[in-house]
Amino acid sequence: MEFFQHFLNALQFGSFYALIALGYTLVYGVLRLINFAHGDIFMVGAYIAYFVAVLLLGGEGMSGLGLTPAMTLAITVPVTMILTSLVGVTLERTMYRPLRRKGADRLYVVITALMAGLMLENGNLALLGASRKSFPELMHKVVWTFGGVSVTNLKVVVIVAAIVVFVLLEFIVSKTKIGMAMRGISYDKFAIPLMGIPLDTIIVFTFILGSSMAGLAGILYAMSYPILEPYMGALIGWKAFIAAVVGGIGDIRGAIVGGFLLGFIEIGVVAVFPSTLRDLFAFSVLLGILWLKPTGLFGVAQTTKI
């Protein structure tokens, strides 16, 4: 029984890793840019969801519109995704794009992303203060117990959402025109504009897609772990990045597999060994995987022609 419980736990937490890893991988797939601010965009997403929900629902000292929780949830999800994608696009337009135009080394853009993340975290701390926010309950929690295994309806929603998002993204990237353009850019950034495809539009679209996923993950995360703080995105962001790379960065299937894999490894280590050894063992396993498969599980080795 304990095994099934751990299995379900791993599925749920893996879903969060997977959802965030998808954002990393989308941007990376197109721009070869590790968007280290992504974990913090996820945090901003959770905060946006909080403010939208409180505004609609009322409470927390605000009068609000007094909508029902279900209505609030229905409105919060799209609004948060839109607003969060705006944050992502703003970062791209004000910080990454100018650097790209100047022909800066890829790693300078990465460092800029790191700095942008720090700014989001600490800006949030400075503006909203150190008090944590408690996310309102938007979904009446139901605990189902089957012979010692407990599941909440929220857990099911999270797992289903991760799978739906994966299917949707896989469809967009492999079947639609804009998805093909995205894949095209990752092969050859210079040829794509010559084919009459607007490079910047595609890049902005990628950021919209990636950041809105972070926003969605933010809402689901805030509902599952209803305590918001400015640094909540930092650790999970790093770990999701690791998941994306272990899966094979740039590949959507890789992000999903990597995310679930990390969830299973972390929870598996805790389940079998003393939990104090979790980080030690989990990261050793990941290191071992990369040792054996140097380009991740789904990554294709770059063949160099000479």
Next chain:
Amino acid sequence: MQKHTFTISLFAGIFVLTAMAQFGVINQYLVSVIMLMGVNIMLSTSLNLVNGYMGEFSCGHGGFMCVGAYVSSIVTVLLFSKNHILGAPLLPPSLALFAFPLALFAGAAVAAVAGLVVAIPSFKTRGDYLAIITLAANYIVISAIDNMEIIGGPRGFMGMNATVNGMEGLLDIPWMLLWVLFGTVFTVWLLRRFVSSTLGKGVPAIAQDEIAAEIMSVDTNRMKLIAFMLSSGLAGLAGGLFAHILGYVNPHSFDIMKSTEVMVMVYLGGMGSLSGATLSAILFTVLLEVLRPLEIWKWVVIPLLLILLMQFRPEGIMGNKELSDLFPKLKKYYSFK
């Protein structure tokens, strides 16, 4: 004669700084800032070998620093402090002066060996995959120390002051400042000698075209081994000094945040420039201290400044140039090889 001007003025500078600290011309706070500046210079120049010269993306430098800090601290504590492992100190405090560099060396050596964890996978993998390996290495080091009860685990480890006191008992001068200054000069000197030699130029050759390098007789695996081990060894040296400056170490002082800071210093200075890494380490340390009064806003302003700087100079302060490339007149005085 002119060729030696730089070396002479360097040692004169160290002497003057130490004397100023000794006679209270600069207060202890400034001395402490200067010492941390030295440590930061060591960290950023050593990471520059891997991230700048070799073009890899190592984001776990803090882990190696941690190894060096703990190993050298354990050695000095075993030798000179009353401790719960061996009880009484093994050696009289008067020997601290001679044993301290050996302890630092031990820390650096173990950190260099720890560098193998990253160096060996680097034979097969590159870029972002290697970045994850370095990141994982950082987590593994911290988590391992958290689990080692005998050296305090998350409670940290202390007792290094006895060694510093032992040195001061022999002769009452600011020894730690002196050691840090020597360590900094040693690090930059070592790296400078390495990267200016034909052997060392194999490292940027790997960054620019690894296949050409291998086919043009550069043993790329050996070069990677040297670069990673040298880099992590020097980080270990910096860690040892850091631990003895504070007199206390805690594994969580060396987490991803520390590694991030070092990375920022490297890219801010310019990939492949030792003078750039030095300048940016100084700038960064000073910025951190000068902006203290901003309190919470400090960590909003610093990233903002760095972002602006990178927009303004997308190749870092120095690009891949050294000071002597930009001011050729300096070459006359510049024999820091």
Next chain:
Amino acid sequence: MKRMTVKVLVAVLALALGAFALMGCGKDSDVIKIGFNLELTGDIPKVGEASKFAAEMLKEDINSKGGLEVAGKKYKLEFVYQDNEAKADSAVNAALKLITQDNVVAIVGPNSSKQAIPAGGICNDNQTPMVSPWSTNPDTTKDRPWVFRAAFLDPFQGPVAANFAAKQFSAKTAAVLFDIANDYSKGLAEIFKAEWEKKSGAGTVVAFESHGTKDQDFSAQLTKIVAAKPDFIFVPDNYNQVALIIKQAHDLGYKGPFMGSDAWGSAELMTLCGKDCIGQFFSTHYAAAGAQGATKEFIDRYNTKYKYVPDDVAALTWDATRLVLQAIQEAGKVDKDIKAERKIVRDALANIKEFAGITGTMKFHGTGDPDKCAVVVQISPEGKFEFKESVCPQ
């Protein structure tokens, strides 16, 4: 062009260095300066913020009455806050800056042991009195005549929790969930475990699980704990994690009681945790709900001013600062020489044998560590922390 930019940059750097070297200032003789070495940014900003708020409140109190009276003369208080970013190295620099640049008489903080241990070493070496409000690690004050603290130590609190839980829940077995990266949490967890097994026999701590500081998912650890079927779960964790832990444990079908430690004692606990926390117990410094006298006054004023009930760290900072102020007064004079002043303040601090703080009466025995009573509180259905029992050291 490029060369110009570099020159400009180098010039700016030189200027910054120069300005930096010239920083520091003179000393106003009618002012007493006290330094605060706080965690305003970094991992635990809430702790630093609470400390700062409490200190500001105390300063306004005294300055509005014309200042602190020492030997018949009133001195205005000036509090200097330095952020230590919750980092050890930054805490050392902050301490040194307070000592050498800001010329403070004494330092309050850092709160967390990770910063307080190295900063304590610096203060001791530089002969500046330091009082840590919140640090519970024995090393902070050990062999350091210049360092004091206002909190009780873990070796006292652990048994309090164990004894209370054994009695209250008539428990035979316990489970522990703690933060491995937090020395406070880990230390307390180990002391509790040792104490419990001494009482109830080896193996009666049926699960001893840990998590990381920024973790938000504890389902794996809790699954193991729930499967071990303990009579109660001891959670010596910060209140934000407590809220998540209790909720998740309930999601996993756990229905038994929880026992906590002083780190639960934040008003935010109830906003974050809600109904899940009602009925749980924890040991702490004072019970906010049943508070009387000075304690109640402090809580009410803090609540009015900053819109939340103060955490234990705020109350402890209040006490730590008042401890310093009392020592300054008892020193009987304000020496113009800052070093001499620090010396007499330290001696006065060391001479304080008993201090009536809002977190209880502290008794000092020359180690810098107070003996004080702990209270156990229960969370009432209204979300108030209600007094249950008081345990004093023998």
Next chain:
Amino acid sequence: MPLLEAKGLTRRFGGLIAVNDFNIELGEREMVALIGPNGAGKTTVFNLVSGFYQPSEGAITINGKDTRSMRPHQVTSLGVARTFQGIRLWGEMTVLDNIRVSQHYRAGYSLLDCFLRTKKYMGREAEIERVAWELLEAMDLKEYALELPRNLSYGLQRRVEIARAMSLKPSLLLLDEPAAGLNSADVEGLIKLVRWIHETFPVTIWMIEHQMKVVMSLCTRIKVVDFGATIADGTPTEIQANPAVIKAYLGDDTI
């Protein structure tokens, strides 16, 4: 003993046979061409010889030493140098440094020598520097010594690449399409350069080249491959008349 001997060399990539049962023997100071249509597996042969690929079957010996399981830099130290189809200079290093780094195997001193600047270090570095300057002088590149390769013209870059290969003092020089992308004046220069190298240094030159003018005016022997297999081997005149070669290049029905 031949300088280079390849026997039954086969290389498969998945299902594709890039090189099939390739045999060659090269003696000292020969000048040989390897020609064939695009995709015939010529560069793969070079990659196998220089150790960049391991053969699926067959063996290569250089000066009697089996090079299987050797890494490229080890093969290089046996005296094999090469240039690349697309120029692969180290773009951020000066021309002089390019030619210094390529003598890496000659550095031969330890890391400690490097840090302490021992006599051995100074001697080796002086030697490396001397060889580099001599070569630059001899190949008319001296004035570009401190330039970055990416700032030089294509023709000059080719020349630097050949100089870099020559700094290894090879006994076998592999040139992979040295005339590709050059204008006719540069091609003349290249022919002269290669001839001069062949006359001055004790080196065997083996080149892949599409420009018949280069091949015909330099080489004494030509080997033709198609679909990974050898279809002809002989002197330039023999090859010109070989119907199989004409068929491979022009197709079946043209004759």
